[in-house]
Amino acid sequence: MNLCLLHEKSRVFANTYPGVVSDYANEHAGAHRVIQRRISDPEASLKHRTIGSLDLFQMSYGSRVQITSPEREALYHLHIILKGHCMWRSCGEEHGLAPGELLLLNPGTPFDLTYSDCYEKFIVKLPARFIDKVCSENQWSYPSEGVRFAPIHRLEQLDGFLSLLSLVCQEAETDQTIFQVKEHYAKIIVSKLLSLPGSNVSREPLGGACRSFERLEELIEKNLKQSISLEQLADLAHMSAHSLYALFEKHAGTTPKRFIRQRKLEAIYARLSDPQVAVSSVTEVALDYGFLHLGRFADYYKSTFGELPSDTLRRRG
Structure with a gap:
């Protein structure tokens, strides 16, 4: 040669x-x-x-x-x-x-x-x-x-x-x-x-990896009241942290952390809004979903829904 x-x-x-x-x-x-x-x-x-x-x-x-x-x-x-x-x-x-x-x-x-x-x-x-x-x-x-x-x-x-x-x-x-x-x-x-056989890289575009994202969504929904780490998500999807961020950007337009926080806030809003759900206090619900800093939680909530969580609870009658 x-x-x-x-x-x-x-x-x-x-x-x-x-x-x-x-x-x-x-x-x-x-x-x-x-x-x-x-x-x-x-x-x-x-x-x-x-x-x-x-x-x-x-x-x-x-x-x-x-x-x-x-x-x-x-x-x-x-x-x-x-x-x-x-x-x-x-x-x-x-x-x-x-x-x-x-x-x-x-x-x-x-x-x-x-x-x-x-x-x-x-x-x-x-x-x-x-x-x-x-x-x-x-x-x-x-x-x-x-x-x-x-x-x-x-x-x-x-x-x-x-x-x-x-x-x-x-x-x-x-x-x-x-x-x-x-x-x-x-x-x-x-x-x-990276196209050589035997590498551990999946060259499938993340746009076609909907099943991976759906599995992550299911995990998040089932564990909304738990602390979900990025390492857990990456292990479930069998990808690196870089690829995980790209997956969430592609399918959700945000980071994994913000996506999880948004889903938690939506679940809290649903509980506070539903008169059929017994709620003793906003603090109880916030802590139940892992928001330990109540002032920060109230800021996130108001930024998302335009009102304080106490207003949502009061409005349902």
Whole structure:
């Protein structure tokens, strides 16, 4: 797979020692440790560019090396093997990677990579916050523990991905391109990766997730007198807090907290208005629905219904 994605203008090092490339990669790509399997002539090389929130690297240590990382920080890494071979080991699993295969490394997962002689790889560094942002903007949901990718893939699973990467690298090497355009390309890369099988992201638009919202409404209605946390709602819907907020914005036009408060206020209004419901005092009803600060409750109530709760109770006769 003889492919040059980044060109000479992106060159940082050529024919240097592995330690030099390792120091640079630790600073710009992410923490790791390199063990050189044999002493060789200085043939390590590295090219580096940024595009929006992503970093692009094309690199080789010039000889057989082992790379380890006991923990991943808040970063994902996409590795594409361009030349040579790599043995990946992580959490009791292992797989031999050849040119044309992709490796996706998740945060918080240790790994061990052993590369053959004469290898070359392309790396995309993807900050976790940026992946969350792309999911949120597309209104895609994922579990509260964060996005997770299956580690091993083939380029054939991403139709046109190499052509896209070539275009992205070309844009990254164009100094005149404005940041907003580069950020747009970065979002396309992440969106493409999120379509890979084995990720825990649901790419169904939240507009089509009515059943999830209906389940949340049912939970809220059944527990109006209880304290309902955002964590409970997110767990029920199997989505992150970001996706939960997007779901409520889409279906209710407000935040989860305000939605719950509104439903509580409506239930209190119904009780205070209905002469068939025995009510001894406004305070009793407010406390029953979890409003412990009575002055604040009265403000919410009047802002919603245009009158104080005591006026509603008095008006029913």
